[in-house]
Amino acid sequence: LRGAEELRSDAVDDLFEVLAAFAERVPALATGEPAIAAVARWPDCARARIDVAPAHAAPAPVGASAELAAVLGALEDGIVELTADGRVLFVNDRAAEAMGYPASHFVGRALEEVVAQGDRDRVLDEVSALRAPGASATIEFRAIDADGVPHDLEARATAFESASGARRIGALIRSVTSRVEREAVARREAEALREAAGTGYDIAFETDGDGDTVSVLAVGADFAAIPRDARFAQHLFQRALDSHAPLAADAWLAAREGRGPAELDIQLRTDDGGLRWYAAVLRPFSERGRVARVAVRLKDITRRKEYEDALRAVAETAFDGGPFLESLVGHVARAMDVECALVAVARDDGAAEAVALWADGALGDELSFPVAGSPFETLLAGSACCYSVGVARRFAQLPAFPGGPFASFVGAPLRDDDGGVIGCLAALGRRPIANADLARSTLAIFAQRAAAELRRAAAARALRESEARLRAILEQSPDLIVDADAEHGITYVSPAVQRTLGISPRPGELVARLDPADRARALARLREAYDRPEPVNAL
Known part of the structure; x- marks a missing residue:
């Protein structure tokens, strides 16, 4: 026989009986060596290969x-x-x-x-x-x-x-297996380097399956003190914040065991002792059944975390009028890394008034400023705007807020429940805006909260004005008017009551003034009045 023949059978036992019978019937070769040199069972147990190797071949x-x-x-x-x-x-x-x-x-x-x-x-x-x-x-x-x-x-x-x-x-x-593997590693490193450069990773390196660093492709200046040797990965993750160290260890173990990419947000200590947030991705690559490489990519997300913290702080801030807006403009300035942020409302004379102002790291005084010929004119007309650079050259009438001169401007109008413009939120910086889309979307979130606070403040003012008008009407009425709460405490009496009965608003006063013979019946009718929406007369 030349080469090899393949025999197939659905029954493995029968197959090998056939092979044994075949071997007995093939005459020995001239050298006396067995005709069947190898019988190998295939992994799927459904095929076998007969290798016939005559000596003269x-x-x-x-x-x-x-x-x-x-x-x-x-x-x-x-x-x-x-x-x-x-x-x-x-x-x-x-x-x-x-x-x-x-x-x-x-x-x-x-x-x-x-x-x-x-x-x-x-x-x-x-x-x-x-x-x-x-x-x-x-x-x-x-x-x-x-x-x-x-x-x-x-x-x-x-x-x-x-x-x-x-x-x-x-x-x-x-x-040349070792050489080919080295070339494959070099190609991966080159691809990883291009990936790191193309996607803006701040730190990029690869380790072998044992965790030793084999290449450092990119590293920021904040970690320049870490040697670029086999222990680079260990030294880097040893800088994790203590509370984040277990997360880093779990992600590292998952990647080295080949359980798929591991992702986590982690805080690392920089060379100068500061803390920076990084989004880390650890991606394993297997060769011949085991993890041979782990590609690690880290991107600085400190600014994003600051945005999130600022938004969270705004969301958790109580609605308490002025202090809320003052807190909000401070969060805007820190989150967007600008020198000035303000909430302004329009005035009837065509100017605007900054009701909350943050400039150069501190709260500023309320001030009025003209809007004609400035970006605020666009905002108060109902349109958002963003000027990443050159805002001072574009608008000669830009108000001279503290913290200038300004290079960038981003703002959004604030609207009432009917869609009318009631004010605006703006952020001004001495540096150009690096990402205009992010700046606009971030400010829009803050603007929603600022508008809600202006609407709440306007409603509170309207309520106070309404109460003042009602009180004025009551105080002019000749009727004896008493306002009592559910505990029968008097909260208001009209001047006519005070003149006629000498009753003043204080807890329990109403019950004390009732004649004992009428008290039980009167209290029952009071309870009935609290339980029914319509008036209860004949008390």
Whole structure:
């Protein structure tokens, strides 16, 4: 038999009985060696391969003596001899070892059976091109061993004529797996570097499966003191805030065990002792069934966290009138890293009044300013606006708030329940705005809270004015009017009551003034009055 035959059977036991019977019926070869050199069960237990390796099919290269064959077999170089049509004539032990099978496995096989499927067409084309004696080529290919593990190989092939005049191809084979792996690592590092540069990562590095750093691709100035050696990753994560250290350890363990990418937000101590927030992603890469690399990327999110903290603080601030707006403009200035923030309301004379002002790190006094020819004119007309740079050049009438001169401006109108403009919120900075979309969206969130507070304050003023008008009407009435709460405490009496009965508002006064004979009936009618929406008369 040449090459190998595949037998299939649905019953594994029956299959191997067939193989045993087959082996008994095949006559021994001339050398007396068994005809069945190897019977391998496939992993799916549904196929078996019979490798028949007759001794005469594995001669030394044509024309070589037995002594030469022995020398070739002992060489450190891997040697393979092929026929012109690509069939294997000879493989020494070193070449067989590099390809992951015994030498007998390859003899008599076609070249396409030796080379991994993805490389076959290319390798066959390159071998076929070696027509004239002396023609040579360096050919790289992969071979898959008995365990399914790929081996990266390099063959320096040369065409020659045998003593009988037949064209042959001899090749020196050597393993280049380690080199290919190094090249793959280099490619990954280059790709990671491009990724880090393209997506703005502040820290990017890779470790091996044991956690030792193999490359540092990007690192910010805040961590310049950490040596770029194998322990870079350990030193970096040792700077995690104590409360974040367990999270970092869990993420690191998950990545090294190959349980998928691990993500976390973490605070790290910088070289100068400060704290910065980073969003960390640890992504494992497996090779040959185990984690070989972990790519770690960290992006500085300190500013985002400041935004979130500021918004949270605003959300948790009680609605207490003026102090709320003063607190809000301070949060706006810190979150957006600007020197000035203010809430202003329109006046009837065409000017505006800053009811809450934050400038140069402190609250400022309320002030009035003209809006014509400034961005505030746009805001009070109902449109938001953002000028990332050059606002002072664009608007000569920009009010001279403390903290200037200003380069950037972002603002939003504040509206009442009917959609009318009741004021505006604005932030002014001495530096250009780096991300206009983020600035607009952030200010819009603050503007919603500022507008809600202005609406609440307006409603409170309207209520106070209404109560004042009602009180004025009651005090002019000749009727005796008493206002009592559910505990029968008098909260208000009209001047007529005070003049006629001498009653003043105080707890329990109403009950004390009732005649004992009428008290039980009167209290029952009072309770009835509290329980019913319509008036209860005849008390």
